[in-house]
Amino acid sequence: MDDHRNTTPNAIGLCLLPQELIQNIFLSLVLPEIIRLKLVNKSFSTIISDHTFVRQCNSLSTSTTWLFVYKKRWLRDAVLHAFTDRSSDRWFRIPIAELLKPVDFHGEDLYFLAASANVFLFASNNVREVVAVNLVAVTVKRIPPSPLGPRGTSSWRRSGMKLVTDPSGSGHFRFYFAEFVGNRPVLFVYDSITDTWKSTEAEEKGGDGVLPRGGVHVFLSVVHGPRESVLVASMPECDAPVVLRPRFNDAGGLTVGFNWGNMIDRLHVYGDGYTMIVKSExxxxxxxxxxxxxxxxxxxxxxxxxxxxxxxxxxGDVMRVIEKPYGVMMGCLEEKNGIIRAALVSNCEGFWDMLLLSFDTKSNRWNWMPLPDCKMKGWNLAGISFSAGLTLP
Incomplete structure (x- = not known):
């Protein structure tokens, strides 16, 4: 984890404090700061590796949601930028170039696909591979090609894929994505334990049954028309995924994807059984x-x-504050424990701007937060994702 300063004098003074007090100070920090401190000296490493501290730290970290942004830049300078409202005044820089060295991408820029807990997926366009990076275990793993074969970065749709990690903290994960094959929705799932893919054709759902949004269900958006969407739902209690075809009662002119110029007046951001409609003039x-x-x-x-x-x-009072001009906009959306979070990223004449919106379904309340400058002028965005549950091993 980056953001280095000259910490040696402060570290020596901090080591003179009682260990219990040092642990309480460390617990007030976010995980990237704690991991960086672990590298400062052997005393800090011993405190942070203590089983009691790890348990307390992970208990706090599992409830913290992060937004990760990846800039398109040379692979040798690859850096993830991380933000959380627990430390809302700055972005954290997480260098990953060293982690990616065992995988030869011939200097190619990568695209950031998805994140969950400590696991991050990156894809290459020329090599047409996907790799899984574990930031805390400091490992990188090639994922074998899906049953559809090698895929370029443009083939991965943000709303049509999801990364789910094992809640035990083992580092195991499943990567889901849905695609039309022979005019039928098919769910593809990669399991890191078996290192294999499984593909299952989704079944049309009848009129019975209840599909609660969020929770343990995985909802993947496959395609969207002017009035009807096609989703694939994967549920633990079902052997096969289910096809859903939700309709808007009055939704003429709805469009999915980027918002370019004056051709489109509505942007949809999908995730976890929800869609956010962003309107503009x-x-x-x-x-x-x-x-x-x-x-x-x-x-x-x-x-x-x-x-x-x-x-x-x-x-309206919030809209009057966040109302802003833009040339192009994209976003990501995630639901966790009844909170829907959406990040809207816009560019206006070369200047990037980010906005974090959240809606509490229990209190029926909106919150918003302008994000600090991520120093992205002159760079291209190469991926964005929410993630929760960063933990120490």
């Missing part, structure tokens, strides 16, 4: 390629999976 002055954010709505999958139901919209 164009033709700002003489700048036809610039639009202004005007509204954000949250919709959720109905319990029978047949329609999208309106959940809430960002209130």
């Amino acid at each position: 164009g033709d700002i002055g003489n700048r036809r390629s610039v639009r202004v954010l005007k509204g954000v709505e949250l919709w959720g999958l109905s319990l029978d999976g047949r329609k999208w139901e309106f959940v809430s919209s960002v209130p």
